Amino acid sequence: MKISRKEALMKNTTHTETFLVWPAGVPGGISQGRTEQETIFPPLHIPTPTRLIRNVVEPTLQAYLPDPSRANGTAVVVCPGGCFSFLSIEVEGEEVARWLNERGVAAFVLKYRLAPTPERDEDFMAQFMHIVHDVAGMQAQAPVGISDGQQALKLVRQRASEWGVDPERIGVLGFSAGGAIALAAATQYTAESRPxxxxxxxxxxxxxxxxxxxAPPLFIALADDDPSIADGNMPLYNAWKASGHPVELHIYAKGGHGFGMTKQGLPSDRWIEQFADWLVSQGFLE
Known part of the structure; x- marks a missing residue:
């Protein structure tokens, strides 16, 4: 199902506001011939169908604001994953934002620019296994998503007073490809975009x-039965620790890849509670 640009930017009862990441224009212009669209994806590694967003050409942020009586000034830019070709917008985006809202944290779900995928859902499904194993393709698209993530942090900081956000308490949380955006944000920044x-x-x-x-404090979580990811994150933890900056690492015995907010009855189910505990320990959640 396609959604128009107008629909993508409109206010609604769920999202406080949806706004452009690049209000002055997307660098390099907007790719023509594609329209942002939504696909209902059948169960694979999670037990229920889930919504995916594809063919994003104009990045946006969806603002989820907590009840003012609960707001604590902390904000998180949330970057869903999807191999830089789609966005797992529910279990790695909207559900995360609502969970954070309940704890007084403002959340901004980022739809970053994606590699093109076929317009027809059937054709996309047929290419899915190729997409998720095409590491070279992901790496080629990553710089665009990283740029959108850096700009999103900058924009939230610029508009912090509108949402009751402390500009010194804006962080970034990302999953899979979105995790690459989060890590880049933590290592490649200016004063305006530093999380x-x-x-x-x-x-x-x-x-x-x-x-x-x-470098900012770093929280890392993954499952041991996601070996290609686990192998790279141990050196990341060691590098952060050796530098003397706060870092916490959780490697769960089971959980696989892409668990997000899905409850599987596995050790990885509690990652977000442990993330909240870590935010408390770092002074970002009271």
Missing amino acids: AFAAPIYGPVWQELKVPQD
Whole structure:
């Protein structure tokens, strides 16, 4: 099902506001011939069908604001995963945002630019296994998503007063491909885009590990039965620890890849509660 640009930007009862990440225009212009669309994906690694967003050409942020009586000034830019070709918008986006809202945290779900996929759902499904194993394709698309993530942090900081957000308490949380965006945000930033904290969740570690002198606190979570991800995150933890910056690592015995907010009756189910505990320990959740 396609959605128009107008629908993508309109206010509604769930999202406080949806706004453009690049209000002055997307760098390089908007790719023509594609329209953002939604696909209902059948159960694979999660037990129920889920909504995916595809063919994003104009990145947006969906703002979820907590009840003012609960708001604590902390905000999180949430980056769903999807191989830089789609977005797992429910279990790695909207559900995360609502959970954070209940704890007084403002959340901003990022739809970053994606590699093109076939318009017809049937054709997309036929290519799915190729997409999820095409590491070279993901790495080629990653810089665009990373740029959108950096700009999203900058924009939330610029507009922080509108949402009752403390500009010094804006962090980033990302899953899988979104985890790569979160990690890049934690290592490649300006004063305007630096996150106060970062949390890559089962994110790939493709970049050379250079920890900045003023690197933000880092929270890492993944499952041991997701070996390609686990192998890269141990050096990430060690590099952060060696630099003297706060870091916490959770490797769950089971959970697989892409668990997000899905409850599977596995150790990974509690990652977000442990993330909240970590935010408390770092002074971002009261």
